[in-house]
Amino acid sequence: MRRARQQQTVLRALDEADGPLSARELWSRLSGTGVGLATVYRALQRGVEEGTLETVEVLGGGLRYEPRDREHHHHFLCSSCDRAFDLFGCVEGLESLLPGGFRMTGHEVVLLGTCDGCGDAA
Numbered sequence: 001m002r003r004a005r006q007q008q009t010v011l012r013a014l015d016e017a018d019g020p021l022s023a024r025e026l027w028s029r030l031s032g033t034g035v036g037l038a039t040v041y042r043a044l045q046r047g048v049e050e051g052t053l054e055t056v057e058v059l060g061g062g063l064r065y066e067p068r069d070r071e072h073h074h075h076f077l078c079s080s081c082d083r084a085f086d087l088f089g090c091v092e093g094l095e096s097l098l099p100g101g102f103r104m105t106g107h108e109v110v111l112l113g114t115c116d117g118c119g120d121a122a
């Protein structure tokens with residue numbers, strides 16, 4: 001029972017995050033809750049197996065996790081603190097970049113820069 005509650009704590013923290021998180025990033029947000037890193041890994045693993053979470057790699061920055069039911073969005077990667085943030089909304093007119101005869105079935109957009117916490121220090 002205790003384990004189930006810790007799993008809930010992990011998943012809720014991920015759900016409330018403003019972007020996809022690595023296991024370690026998620027764990028650092030849970031300091032003070034008594035949830036260990038192994039529990040975080042286990043909860044994430046189970047979430048992926050059960051299909052409620054998916055893994056995201058933002059520009060090769062290691063494995064991050066986010067809820068699968070999140071609406072269509074893109075990511076912002078801070079080059080200073082290496083955090084990834086969700087960006088809701090999308091880019092219009094990407095199809096216009098395609099050469100004749102090409103068909104687009106999906107897209108990935110990553111914006112780079114510095115986040116509001118790092119902008120002044122950069």
Ligand SMILES: [Zn+2]
Binds near residue numbers: 078080082115
């Ligand atoms: Zn930053």
Ligand SMILES: [Zn+2]
Binds near residue numbers: 072109
């Ligand atoms: Zn999009």
